[in-house]
Amino acid sequence: MPAAAGKNLPSPEIERLISASKKALAFSRPAYSGFRVGAAVEAADGRIFTGSNIENASLSLSVCAERVSLLKALSEGAADLKAIAIICASGETCYPCGSCRQMLLEFAPGIKVILPSKKSVKILAIEDLLPLPFIKKPPR
Numbered sequence: 001m002p003a004a005a006g007k008n009l010p011s012p013e014i015e016r017l018i019s020a021s022k023k024a025l026a027f028s029r030p031a032y033s034g035f036r037v038g039a040a041v042e043a044a045d046g047r048i049f050t051g052s053n054i055e056n057a058s059l060s061l062s063v064c065a066e067r068v069s070l071l072k073a074l075s076e077g078a079a080d081l082k083a084i085a086i087i088c089a090s091g092e093t094c095y096p097c098g099s100c101r102q103m104l105l106e107f108a109p110g111i112k113v114i115l116p117s118k119k120s121v122k123i124l125a126i127e128d129l130l131p132l133p134f135i136k137k138p139p140r
């Protein structure tokens with residue numbers, strides 16, 4: 001996968017977004033999996049929206065950190081989302097699940113996905129994470 005998709009993002013912006021995703025880990029509620037995830041989305045206007053995974057006894061109602069941050073941004077009117085950082089408490093690269101990839105591609109096409117781990121920071125385009133996507137244009 002291409003690792004240079006985020007070349008146009010200056011390093012301080014990436015660091016700021018990763019830092020926000022780390023802070024979001026504190027609010028993770030992984031009651032069943034124990035798998036803590038934090039995410040932070042940056043809008044073109046500079047606002048950052050954080051999210052953490054929140055699990056529910058009815059497991060299918062659980063929501064990933066990525067979607068929490070995305071929906072916070074969308075519900076507060078943020079448009080033109082340019083990057084999302086996703087971090088796991090375990091220090092491994094934390095790739096977004098298929099549902100999150102679909103949501104990110106539909107609501108934030110072109111978004112850069114920043115994946116820090118103990119070893120490196122990968123930066124990928126959402127289109128590379130979800131090739132041949134299901135896309136349906138909403139009715140007018």
Ligand SMILES: [Zn+2]
Nearest residue numbers: 064096097100
């Ligand atoms: Zn997900």
